[in-house]
Amino acid sequence: TVVTGAVWLADWLVLARRRAADESEPWWVEYPKSFFPVLLAVFLLRSFLAEPFRIPSSSMRPTLVVGDYILVNKFSYGIRLPIVERKIVAVADPQRGDVVVFRYPVNPSQDFIKRVIGLPGDTVELKDRRIHVNGTPIDEPYAHYLPRPDGTLSGDPGDRREAYGPVPVPAGHYFVMGD
Numbered sequence: 001t002v003v004t005g006a007v008w009l010a011d012w013l014v015l016a017r018r019r020a021a022d023e024s025e026p027w028w029v030e031y032p033k034s035f036f037p038v039l040l041a042v043f044l045l046r047s048f049l050a051e052p053f054r055i056p057s058s059s060m061r062p063t064l065v066v067g068d069y070i071l072v073n074k075f076s077y078g079i080r081l082p083i084v085e086r087k088i089v090a091v092a093d094p095q096r097g098d099v100v101v102f103r104y105p106v107n108p109s110q111d112f113i114k115r116v117i118g119l120p121g122d123t124v125e126l127k128d129r130r131i132h133v134n135g136t137p138i139d140e141p142y143a144h145y146l147p148r149p150d151g152t153l154s155g156d157p158g159d160r161r162e163a164y165g166p167v168p169v170p171a172g173h174y175f176v177m178g179d
Contacts, residue, residue: 118175
């Protein structure tokens, strides 16, 4: 987008004035000028409005399964500058139950898709195979922590926990889980 935009701008400011009226644009000007509006529109749409994602794992089953495609509304929580990821306009904050896409803090090149369970200031706990927030069980289908056929809860064969936490959610953070 930057390269095609630079060629378009250079042609508009300098090159077009130097060409004779009956002379056509060279290919190296014509092609970037043709692609620039399309690339700019795609860049703006993906940066500020919506971005497609493919579900890479089964952690959100049964809501989302491996291979599903989702279109993420990037405007829901505010406008962020592309590349630097700095929020410039805040619209709303994630709410409990929202499905969110975020960069994995341990490996920022990896996107995670999870459901928001705990908000800043909440205390989250697994008790009696149910998720509790601030001592109250969440009565949603995704909050019933059922064992798999092999008896595990997390997929780790050694993990047969019936309880977890309580975990306080720090300010500016969210507690997320797969379905």
